[in-house]
Amino acid sequence: MNWFSRKLLEWYNPDSRNLPWKLTGDAYKIWLSEIILQQTRVEQGTPYYLAFIHRYPTVRSLAEAPLDDVLKLWEGLGYYSRARNLHAAAKQVLEQHGGQFPDKYEDILQLKGVGAYTAAAIASFAYHLPHAVVDGNVYRVLSRVFGIATPIDTTVGKKIFEQKAAELLDVSQPAIYNQAIMDFGALVCKPQVPLCGQCPFSTECKALEKNEIQQLPVKSKKLIRTARRLHYFVWSDGQSLFIRQRADNDIWKGLFEFPLWEELPGSKLSDRKKALSAMSGDMKFRETGSLTYKQALTHQQIIALFHEISVENLPATPRGCIRIKQKQLSAYAFPKIIRQYLEDRLNFLS
Numbered sequence: 001m002n003w004f005s006r007k008l009l010e011w012y013n014p015d016s017r018n019l020p021w022k023l024t025g026d027a028y029k030i031w032l033s034e035i036i037l038q039q040t041r042v043e044q045g046t047p048y049y050l051a052f053i054h055r056y057p058t059v060r061s062l063a064e065a066p067l068d069d070v071l072k073l074w075e076g077l078g079y080y081s082r083a084r085n086l087h088a089a090a091k092q093v094l095e096q097h098g099g100q101f102p103d104k105y106e107d108i109l110q111l112k113g114v115g116a117y118t119a120a121a122i123a124s125f126a127y128h129l130p131h132a133v134v135d136g137n138v139y140r141v142l143s144r145v146f147g148i149a150t151p152i153d154t155t156v157g158k159k160i161f162e163q164k165a166a167e168l169l170d171v172s173q174p175a176i177y178n179q180a181i182m183d184f185g186a187l188v189c190k191p192q193v194p195l196c197g198q199c200p201f202s203t204e205c206k207a208l209e210k211n212e213i214q215q216l217p218v219k220s221k222k223l224i225r226t227a228r229r230l231h232y233f234v235w236s237d238g239q240s241l242f243i244r245q246r247a248d249n250d251i252w253k254g255l256f257e258f259p260l261w262e263e264l265p266g267s268k269l270s271d272r273k274k275a276l277s278a279m280s281g282d283m284k285f286r287e288t289g290s291l292t293y294k295q296a297l298t299h300q301q302i303i304a305l306f307h308e309i310s311v312e313n314l315p316a317t318p319r320g321c322i323r324i325k326q327k328q329l330s331a332y333a334f335p336k337i338i339r340q341y342l343e344d345r346l347n348f349l350s
């Protein structure tokens with residue numbers, strides 16, 4: 001065993017992070033937890049994991065569920081393409097593998113929404129196959145201990161880190177090794193304030209030696225967020241309102257929202273009025289208020305403006321929308337920003 005693995009496994013305590021999926025060798029549950037935990041903190045993801053296992057105890061039950069039900073259960077977790085891929089992959093398992101979760105790395109990698117990291121995690125945790133995981137924790141630990149300054153978001157960088165991870169992996173116990181390195185990154189070699197004083201690698205760590213901890217790992221691209229302004233028209237007669245399902249290949253596909261007018265660069269405010277008039281026809285209406293909410297997604301800064309419009313009778317249902325009773329709202333899955341608005345404004349809506 002190499003010195004890195006030896007020190008890492010000496011440090012590792014399997015009980016140091018109590019995660020419900022650590023208790024299972026079931027590939028389906030491991031896969032579910034890995035998808036839920038992409039871009040999500042453990043504390044936030046755990047209740048969702050438990051809810052999914054409860055509602056869909058087998059991959060077959062998930063594959064046979066309607067997509068809208070899966071999206072509803074996912075509501076509030078964000079990055080909804082994960083939920084759509086989860087559902088599509090469950091169908092793949094049913095159709096291509098007879099409902100049996102695949103047990104070869106290459107077959108796991110073919111599943112929708114499964115990349116190299118997730119495939120390695122499932123292959124090692126469920127089947128003890130010798131594949132090293134490379135996630136954010138692993139990039140951070142390896143770049144610091146070995147002083148690797150190649151940007152992690154480049155093809156070359158990815159290759160270097162994958163090779164290094166594969167070379168260090170203890171092939172006799174890949175599951176334990178993979179869990180150990182991820183726990184180490186989460187608990188000791190933390191992004192902002194690593195606990196170098198308690199670190200087993202403090203004598204070898206190149207980043208500590210050269211005082212480069214904050215510079216590693218290196219990323220070549222700065223994240224640029226485009227701003228979007230979404231104007232929602234919340235028509236209400238005190239009983240019913242309009243919603244529509246997002247169908248385009250865009251954020252929140254499959255989720256519900258209010259009738260929308262998006263302010264594009266160069267739009268005039270009079271365009272918003274025109275969009276509203278097109279919905280109202282000849283009807284007289286009064287805008288009773290407007291509230292602004294913000295949400296930062298990975299690549300987009302969303303500003304949602306909710307324009308509340310009270311009327312005695314709703315106008316004709318706008319094209320692409322449906323009319324629902326306010327008490328039915330909880331049956332639909334909404335993006336977080338709209339759910340937040342609904343929670344805050346139940347007075348207006350009830």
Ligand code: SF4
Pocket residue numbers: 141144145188189190194195196197199200201202205206207208213
């Ligand atoms: S010495 Fe500090 S920076 Fe280096 S591996 Fe340990 S915790 Fe991370």
